[in-house]
Amino acid sequence: MGSVDENYDVIIVGGAVIGSSAAWFLTGRDDFNGRVLVIEKDPNYEFCSTALSAASIRQQFSTPLNIDMSGFGIEFLRNLKRDLDPEVEISFxxxxxxxxxxxxxxxxxxxxxxxxxxxxxxxxxxxxxxxxxxxxxxxxxxxxxxxxxxxxxGWFDAYCLMQSFRKQARRQGADYIDGEVVDVLRDGPQIIGVVLKDGRRFGCGALVNAAGTGGSKLARMAGLEIPVExxxxxxxxxxxxxxxxxxxxxxxxxxxxxxxxxxxxxxxxxxxxxxxxxxxxxxxxxxxxxxxxxxxxxxxxxxxxxxxxxxxxxxxxxxxxxxLLDQNAIIGPHPDVKNFFFANGFSGHGLQQSPAVGRGLSELLVAGRYQTLDMSVFGYERIRDNAPVLELNVI
CATH class of the missing domain: 3.30.9.10 (D-Amino Acid Oxidase, subunit A, domain 2)
Structure with missing residues (x-):
């Protein structure tokens, strides 16, 4: 792919609450000492879904996994000062x-x-x-x-949570840069890097798609498709x-x-x-x-x-x-391009599920499997097989 500016073990595209949660959980693991880069094209977060949401969390879903993910999210919010940032105040x-x-x-x-x-x-x-x-x-x-x-x-300050994830991920060693990914580089079944609009090139061992509404565009850059808009x-x-x-x-x-x-x-x-x-x-x-x-x-x-x-x-x-398939998230690796990880299509659930998703992605990236909450039911395979996991309580 030619020369690169720098190489990273993990590149996360999208630095809002999902991407920053993944960066924080990943860099906080004792069994991970790799380099993490988070790329965010909207550094002021003016248009990100997190900042513009109704900032709520609920357990009233019909899908058991959605309930479990928000259950972990609730406990995480309750213990935020202890586990994430002693100075954070999300007004829960x-x-x-x-x-x-x-x-x-x-x-x-x-x-x-x-x-x-x-x-x-x-x-x-x-x-x-x-x-x-x-x-x-x-x-x-x-x-x-x-x-x-x-x-x-209940409800809380979403922007404050997102910024706290971001601040603490950087404190733990994650690099954040402003930039827009315009190409994803593949070598057969492997993602090997990304190219930014300004010409910078970064190599990677794994790529996490946390690009929010731009998730489908990023997937297509890698030759992949997801039904998200x-x-x-x-x-x-x-x-x-x-x-x-x-x-x-x-x-x-x-x-x-x-x-x-x-x-x-x-x-x-x-x-x-x-x-x-x-x-x-x-x-x-x-x-x-x-x-x-x-x-x-x-x-x-x-x-x-x-x-x-x-x-x-x-x-x-x-x-x-x-x-468009089932209004549920797509989480985890592509079955053929195994170092391309999805965190897309949350359909309004992303903020409340961000702690569980960040933890789960960190487990997949380091251990190759879920170690706590098994979220494989939301894997890409159901997209490939056109097998929706229907959520009856979409708000």
């Missing part, structure tokens, strides 16, 4: 998710709840009268049930008069319509996935205010009449790295 609000269901969704909610309980999650089943008593401001007339995360769910998600911050009692008791509420709302300081944040005919592959960051006017505001009012008089005070758009 462990107020839970409240997932609501109408009659057609009651059986699915019941099944999901049973799976969550089996995996050790602290999720409370609530009948409509219990919901009405606990949340008197909420319209429960159309509801058949709800599930509330008593512990182990960016999907825009808009978040709106609104003010509501006379909502102190709502803010005090409101968890991360997930309406049967797919709408979510939760407190954010003295305000609230809300959002919803657009209808399928309004949700194409998307690279822009323009806020779709019609989504709020046409869908979100009416939905908020239907669930709580006091949300009739609200005012949008801020809004932004971010991107999901959306896995």
């Amino acid at each position: 609000h462990e107020k839970g998710y409240l997932v609501l269901a109408t009659e057609p969704g009651r059986d699915i909610l019941r099944h999901n709840h049973a799976t969550q309980i089996e995996r050790g999650a602290d999720i409370i089943w609530m009948e409509p009268d219990e919901l009405a008593a606990k949340y008197p401001w909420m319209n429960t007339s159309d509801l058949a049930a709800g599930c509330w995360g008593k512990t182990g769910e 960016p999907r825009k998600r808009c978040i709106f911050v609104f003010d509501c008069r006379d909502a102190a009692d709502i803010s005090a008791t409101c968890p991360m509420l997930i309406d049967p319509s797919g709408l979510y709302v939760r407190p954010e300081g003295e305000f609230f944040i809300t959002g919803i996935a657009p209808p399928k005919d309004r949700d194409p592959e998307c690279w822009d960051f323009e806020v779709d205010y019609s989504l709020f006017d046409d869908i979100i505001w009416p939905g908020l009012y239907q669930r709580c009449e006091r949300f009739e008089a609200i005012k949008v005070i801020n809004a932004w758009a971010g991107h999901y790295s959306y896995n």
Whole structure:
């Protein structure tokens, strides 16, 4: 491949929360003394999904592995000062998710709840009268049930977590550079390096694709394909008069319509996935205010009449790295190009799963196998075989 500027044992493309978690776990291992390079094309993290997310963590999934990954994530967040950074402050609000269901969704909610309980999650089943008593401001007339995360769910400062992973990975020896990968170099079934837009070339023993919405592009540079594309998600911050009692008791509420709302300081944040005919592959960051006017505001009012008089005070758009096959992550090595590792397609779950994914990637890179949580069900083989692992609780 010609001369290179430097050689590294592992190159991680993407330095946001997934890539930086992998760098931190890898450089922190006693059985690893190799060189790690993290390449980030957006050094201010202005457009990264981590910084633009709703910054939440939940265990209310239908897929057991998703529950287990977030379970580890919760414990990691609880022990962040001890294990990651004694100076970090992520303002973790462990107020839970409240997932609501109408009659057609009651059986699915019941099944999901049973799976969550089996995996050790602290999720409370609530009948409509219990919901009405606990949340008197909420319209429960159309509801058949709800599930509330008593512990182990909530929201936090995502940017702070990401920067702490980055800072501590650098402290442990990982090199970070600003740059955009424009080519991945292969020698038959082996990745041997990358080329940056400015002409720099770096050799590697293994390559980790943590490139977020650019993950498919990076894979194609290596001659590989993944069904991942960016999907825009808009978040709106609104003010509501006379909502102190709502803010005090409101968890991360997930309406049967797919709408979510939760407190954010003295305000609230809300959002919803657009209808399928309004949700194409998307690279822009323009806020779709019609989504709020046409869908979100009416939905908020239907669930709580006091949300009739609200005012949008801020809004932004971010991107999901959306896995078209099953909305679950793709993690681990390619079966033929064995030193190309995927960490892609999280479909909105990446932030909360970043501790588990970083740990798992470090295990694969050093030991060649998972040593703690086996995440092989999310391996590339299911992409190759068109064998989806369906997640029924996508938000």
